[in-house]
Amino acid sequence: MTAAVQLADGTRFDVPVGVTLLDAAQAAGLTLAHSCRTGRCSSCKVRVTEGATRALRPDAVLSPDERAAGWALTCTDTCDAPVALAARDLAELAGFKLLTLPARIDSLSLLAPDVMQVRLRLPPNHGLRYLPGQFVELVGPNGLRRAYSVANASATQGVELHVRRVPGGAMSAYLFDQAKPNDLVRLQGPRGSFHLGDVAGLHLVWLATGTGIAPFKAMLEGLAAQPEGQWPARIDLYWGNRLPADAYWQPEPGALGGRLNLHPVCSRAGADWTGLRGHVHERALEKEGRDAASLRVFACGSPAMIDSAQAAYAAWGLSDVHFHADAFVPSGGA
Structure with a gap:
């Protein structure tokens, strides 16, 4: 049993029972706006223009009033009957392969007292491609993992991250107090859907x-x-x-x-x-x-x-x- 979803651009896909809107779209070869995939950010927040959705798990974003007003999160919600969403298929993100790569810290530079510029050096022929606006996950010592937006447009000369020191933050403590050039870390990406698309003349x-x-x-x-x-x-x-x-x-x-x-x-x-x-x-x-x-x-x-x-x-x-x-x-x- 499935329920049909129609997007604002006319694209349609089916949602099986117990599957989130985001996962169902992905299984159909479509990409909806998203970031954390865990209901903790608002990147996949969408207005339901017809029908209703149902939350499969709690989220930390939507208030009861927002849900009553027709807002949903595609990463936590499903539908049991046909719905229409004010969203579009981000087809331009197709073909960007998620990679896990070793990386070396190339340099660490303070941009401000509490902001560190981290430049990462990737292996030759690494194959990492992303659209400006997307993020990567940095994996440090003992599997410590944090997400950071990429601050440069292409990985041709490596990857640049801007990391803010967070009181009690394990990754920022590592990068500010322990890390040194040539340390080995890992990088996973690209992730998220934040990007410009076609903006000519806008x-x-x-x-x-x-x-x-x-x-x-x-x-x-x-x-x-x-x-x-x-x-x-x-x-x-x-x-x-x-x-x-x-x-x-x-x-x-x-x-x-x-x-x-x-x-x-x-x-x-x-x-x-x-x-x-x-x-x-x-x-x-x-x-x-x-x-x-x-x-x-x-x-x-x-x-x-x-x-x-x-x-x-x-x-x-x-x-x-x-x-x-x-x-x-x-x-x-x-």
Whole structure:
């Protein structure tokens, strides 16, 4: 017995009894937006436009009110009767093979007092391919495993990660206090579905908090390597940190021919800070003159920011399929 699912792009697939929507789509050769696959982030959060879903296991994302309003998680939910979802098949992710590779730490550099740039050297002919925005899992001593967004557009010259020190975090303690160049680790990826897709001529809003800037750095590098005809018309990047000094990265001046506009946002800046304050999505929504039809929003960082941004943009009139997110969730301390 199966139940039919229809996506917003017209794609259909069947869900067997007891199988999640995400797993059923994958078995049918389709890719839906996802990240953690465990119900702890909001990357696979989707609006059910017809029918109803049923949770197979608990999640840490959706409130009872959100479920009542028609939201579901494809990684925890199934359906017992036909449903329609405001989602699309991410066909562009097909063909990116999940690999587990040995890697050597090439360099460790402090970008900020609590952010480490980790560069990894891969074996010759490693075959790792990913789309800018996706993440990998770093496997360290004693099988310690944590997920990090890749901060560079291609693994041709290795992989760059941005790691924040987390109090009590086992992996960050290793990387900040014990690791040294040439240490052997493992890398598994690519994972997740966060990526740009076709954005030619569109207006992009990028929302980042903390090290959530990493995938946007990779996306910017990826766009710069493409012909100008594939570039978006404009990118507004809102990067939220507590203090101005926490902003550890700056794009190249005139990036993408001046189409990139960086808007630093600080939540705890002193009286001398004359820039934006508060929440990144609120500052982004204050901009006037945007066309919802040409706008695409990409958010990466804390789950609280992503949930708030998604709700605010939905209320503003943005289609659900035009909001893309990757939430950073703790894994027992990173």
